[in-house]
Amino acid sequence: MATTVLPRPKAYDDTFFKPISLWLTTTDHKLIGIMYMVTGILSFVIGGIFALIVRLQLSQPNLKVVDPETYNQLISAHGVTMIFFFVTIFLTGIANYMVPIMIGARDMAFPRVNLLGFWLVPVSILLYYSGFFTGGALNAGWTGYAPLTEKAYNSHSLGVDFWALSIIVWAISGIMASTNFLTTIVALRAPGMKFSRLPLFVWAQISTSILLLVVGAPLAAAMILLEFDRQLGTQFFTTAGRPVLYQHLFWFFGHPEVYIMILPGFGMISEVIPVFARKPIFGYMSMVAALFGIVFLSMTVWAHHMFTVGMNTYVEGFFMLMTMLIAVPTGIKFFNWIATTWWGSVEFTVPMKFAFGFLATFLIGGLTGIYLASVPVDTQLHQSYYVVAHLHYVLFGGSVFTIMAGIYYWFPKITGRMLGRVLGEWNFWTLFIGFNGTFLIMHTLGLEGMPRRIATYANEAWAATNAIITISSFLIAVSVLLLLINIVRSWSSGEIAGNDPWRANTLEWATTSPPPPYNFERVPPVRSFMPLRDLRESGEIVEEPTPVPV
Amino acid sequence: MTSRVFRALITFGGLVALAVALSSCDVGGLHPIFPNPVSPNGQDIYNTYLAISVPAIVIFVGVEVALLWVVIRYRRSRQPVGYIPPQVHGNTPLEVVWTIIPLIIVLAIAGYSFGELQRDFQPISNEQMDITVSGHQFGWDYDYQNGVVVHQEGTLAGDVTPFVVPTHTLVKLRFRGTDVIHSWWVPAISGKTDAVPGYDNFSWLKIDQVGTWRGECAELCGVGHSTMQIIVQSMDQADFNRWMDQQKAGASPSASPSASPK
Numbered sequence: 001m002a003t004t005v006l007p008r009p010k011a012y013d014d015t016f017f018k019p020i021s022l023w024l025t026t027t028d029h030k031l032i033g034i035m036y037m038v039t040g041i042l043s044f045v046i047g048g049i050f051a052l053i054v055r056l057q058l059s060q061p062n063l064k065v066v067d068p069e070t071y072n073q074l075i076s077a078h079g080v081t082m083i084f085f086f087v088t089i090f091l092t093g094i095a096n097y098m099v100p101i102m103i104g105a106r107d108m109a110f111p112r113v114n115l116l117g118f119w120l121v122p123v124s125i126l127l128y129y130s131g132f133f134t135g136g137a138l139n140a141g142w143t144g145y146a147p148l149t150e151k152a153y154n155s156h157s158l159g160v161d162f163w164a165l166s167i168i169v170w171a172i173s174g175i176m177a178s179t180n181f182l183t184t185i186v187a188l189r190a191p192g193m194k195f196s197r198l199p200l201f202v203w204a205q206i207s208t209s210i211l212l213l214v215v216g217a218p219l220a221a222a223m224i225l226l227e228f229d230r231q232l233g234t235q236f237f238t239t240a241g242r243p244v245l246y247q248h249l250f251w252f253f254g255h256p257e258v259y260i261m262i263l264p265g266f267g268m269i270s271e272v273i274p275v276f277a278r279k280p281i282f283g284y285m286s287m288v289a290a291l292f293g294i295v296f297l298s299m300t301v302w303a304h305h306m307f308t309v310g311m312n313t314y315v316e317g318f319f320m321l322m323t324m325l326i327a328v329p330t331g332i333k334f335f336n337w338i339a340t341t342w343w344g345s346v347e348f349t350v351p352m353k354f355a356f357g358f359l360a361t362f363l364i365g366g367l368t369g370i371y372l373a374s375v376p377v378d379t380q381l382h383q384s385y386y387v388v389a390h391l392h393y394v395l396f397g398g399s400v401f402t403i404m405a406g407i408y409y410w411f412p413k414i415t416g417r418m419l420g421r422v423l424g425e426w427n428f429w430t431l432f433i434g435f436n437g438t439f440l441i442m443h444t445l446g447l448e449g450m451p452r453r454i455a456t457y458a459n460e461a462w463a464a465t466n467a468i469i470t471i472s473s474f475l476i477a478v479s480v481l482l483l484l485i486n487i488v489r490s491w492s493s494g495e496i497a498g499n500d501p502w503r504a505n506t507l508e509w510a511t512t513s514p515p516p517p518y519n520f521e522r523v524p525p526v527r528s529f530m531p532l533r534d535l536r537e538s539g540e541i542v543e544e545p546t547p548v549p550v
Numbered sequence: 551m552t553s554r555v556f557r558a559l560i561t562f563g564g565l566v567a568l569a570v571a572l573s574s575c576d577v578g579g580l581h582p583i584f585p586n587p588v589s590p591n592g593q594d595i596y597n598t599y600l601a602i603s604v605p606a607i608v609i610f611v612g613v614e615v616a617l618l619w620v621v622i623r624y625r626r627s628r629q630p631v632g633y634i635p636p637q638v639h640g641n642t643p644l645e646v647v648w649t650i651i652p653l654i655i656v657l658a659i660a661g662y663s664f665g666e667l668q669r670d671f672q673p674i675s676n677e678q679m680d681i682t683v684s685g686h687q688f689g690w691d692y693d694y695q696n697g698v699v700v701h702q703e704g705t706l707a708g709d710v711t712p713f714v715v716p717t718h719t720l721v722k723l724r725f726r727g728t729d730v731i732h733s734w735w736v737p738a739i740s741g742k743t744d745a746v747p748g749y750d751n752f753s754w755l756k757i758d759q760v761g762t763w764r765g766e767c768a769e770l771c772g773v774g775h776s777t778m779q780i781i782v783q784s785m786d787q788a789d790f791n792r793w794m795d796q797q798k799a800g801a802s803p804s805a806s807p808s809a810s811p812k
Contacts, residue, residue, distance in 0.1 A: 145769075147729070152729075153772065239728075242748065243731060244748075280639050282638060282640055284639065309746055310743070313671050317667060321664075324657075327656050336645070338613070338620065344635045345635050347626045356617060359613075364610070367606045376598050382768070383742065384735075447583055449737035452768075
């Protein structure tokens with residue numbers, strides 16, 4: 001039996017300190033992936049600072065930390081930054097790094113499109129923030145509903161125009177990335193890497209890319225029509241036009257965008273859980289089918305954001321039914337994850353803790369989603385703090401916890417060094433407690449009648465709850481700070497990881513950490529969806545000595 | 551040893567969760583549910599919320615207990631040394647079961663909700679009173695269709711002119727937007743209805759008790775959004791008639807909006 005010897009090339013540990021000219025011109029999917037991820041994390045910090053100012057303002061009734069106009073700009077910037085510049089961008093980065101390696105490819109299919117797609121992101125971000133220096137950024141929420149964003153009600157600054165341009169550029173970048181992912185996965189798979197053997201993270205990236213490809217264009221269309229209204233005097237969404245048309249176009253993008261932000265997370269969880277439970281994923285085929293069930297359903301539910309605009313009740317009934325049906329494929333994934341750990345030998349490393357934190361909290365976001373899907377109940381909960389709580393359980397409990405799991409899981413591969421475990425534990429527990437402290441009681445504020453996006457309130461009955469929320473939100477900030485410290489410390493002086501510190505299943509762990517620019521000297525043979533485990537079991541890969549678990 | 555610390559932290563986390571759960575049981579101003587509804591459509595929404603809660607709580611408890619069971623029972627330190635888990639790849643009958651059961655549950659919830667939707671959310675035609683509510687930046691106008699208009703200009707403190715309705719009367723509310731989109735929401739009465747420029751949107755209320763209820767605009771509409779407070783006051787028919795006569799007397803010289811507090 002031939003033994004695949006995988007030598008460890010030297011000097012890739014200093015990737016990050018390569019000359020700036022290399023970073024600016026590289027077409028290496030790994031370096032582009034790192035730049036995406038760093039951009040995402042910086043956006044996370046900036047969007048988090050916006051949120052902390054918002055929480056200070058709301059911590060007690062009648063506060064004037066910022067004036068209402070600034071407040072409206074801050075909530076809009078928080079939403080836009082987190083959704084467009086953090087979660088989506090970070091996930092594109094981690095996929096950019098991992099997908100080609102996981103399928104045994106040398107790079108993405110279109111390296112220069114990859115380069116262009118990435119560099120459009122800073123352009124998009126700078127365009128958006130330009131608003132702050134030209135009289136005020138977008139002030140109508142991240143959704144930017146017309147006619148509030150129309151010239152008649154928003155002519156004091158160029159913030160809305162910069163936002164619209166920024167989103168158009170962002171959509172173009174996203175369409176480029178999606179095309180590239182799909183082509184790469186279809187065309188560049190290693191010998192033996194059949195579709196039925198793709199890692200679930202790669203399947204998740206296929207479904208995400210299809211979604212973004214379909215809904216990116218309508219988003220850009222909405223922004224272009226809004227700009228026509230503002231600059232050319234058309235009447236698409238003005239008070240004299242059809243404001244609700246804007247909502248249809250926006251949410252045809254906006255709801256699938258939720259899944260663009262969570263499906264890669266589902267993929268990461270599907271990688272992390274089997275590795276640390278020491279069992280294969282339960283129901284591989286039904287996991288893939290569930291992904292595509294979600295992709296299909298997510299494009300038929302957008303009007304559930306519009307149950308109070310006065311649609312025909314049968315139309316509302318349709319959107320309610322389709323929305324609730326998403327619970328079925330999501331439930332399949334949940335049960336499969338739990339079944340994967342059942343009878344397992346579960347090691348609660350930091351990535352696994354984040355995976356379980358995700359399962360425990362995302363469940364709440366999923367269940368409150370059922371209440372919100374029910375049209376009558378939604379008319380009460382819509383645009384209240386209940387929705388703010390729900391969407392953070394989905395996007396924080398969902399996307400952020402999965403991203404954290406992904407960071408702790410793949411950091412050793414990307415940098416060659418482990419993220420510190422002790423800081424990681426603190427990172428997890430502060431985030432878990434801070435997150436639930438912030439968002440769990442927010443549900444009750446919504447039930448009591450506190451609308452979202454109000455700059456302040458006079459109701460003393462809401463004061464205590466808001467104070468607890470604000471204190472907890474600062475615990476989240478502490479947690480993010482711990483993450484940053486851990487990343488910086490571990491990157492420079494963390495424990496050396498070796499090729500495969502977790503005894504994982506997929507191809508990225510077959511190469512060195514970090515991988516050489518060409519990824520593999522020789523692509524290992526693929527015989528199942530767990531190629532690395534096959535190689536270990538057949539003795540074709542010699543395991544590095546690992547410390548005996550105590 | 552780390553696992554002991556982990557277990558202690560889990561216990562602690564459980565206690566925190568329990569404390570939060572208990573504190574949300576109507577103690578200290580935290581309500582687990584909407585204010586007591588005073589209009590039948592609000593009551594139906596309340597009942598729908600409770601009905602959905604039954605399966606939701608069962609699923610929540612079931613899944614969280616399963617997760618805790620995995621954490622406690624299947625952690626590596628609790629397994630025998632050298633334990634190799636069964637390499638199960640799936641179980642088709644089981645997967646079919648956990649596809650069909652959630653499907654039945656959501657179909658039931660959707661069916662129940664759709665019934666309530668047909669009952670309470672159609673534009674009504676048997677109303678005893680028809681009032682046009684129009685939203686503007688930043689306040690509400692209530693047109694009683696008899697020349698009387700209540701101007702409810704917004705203030706942050708919420709000391710706005712009340713919108714007065716008679717008790718035991720089915721009132722049709724016709725919403726109109728005059729500038730941007732607003733959303734009229736008084737949680738104790740019913741859900742919210744958007745006031746969108748370009749078309750009329752409908753809701754209704756029927757309050758059987760005398761009282762005052764608060765609400766506010768729920769759709770971000772500009773810098774004064776948080777000042778768009780709402781007060782709905784219900785009076786019995788005699789008081790309402792007296793109030794209406796006063797309005798007619800007061801409003802006839804000039805129906806200027808400056809009569810209301812700014």
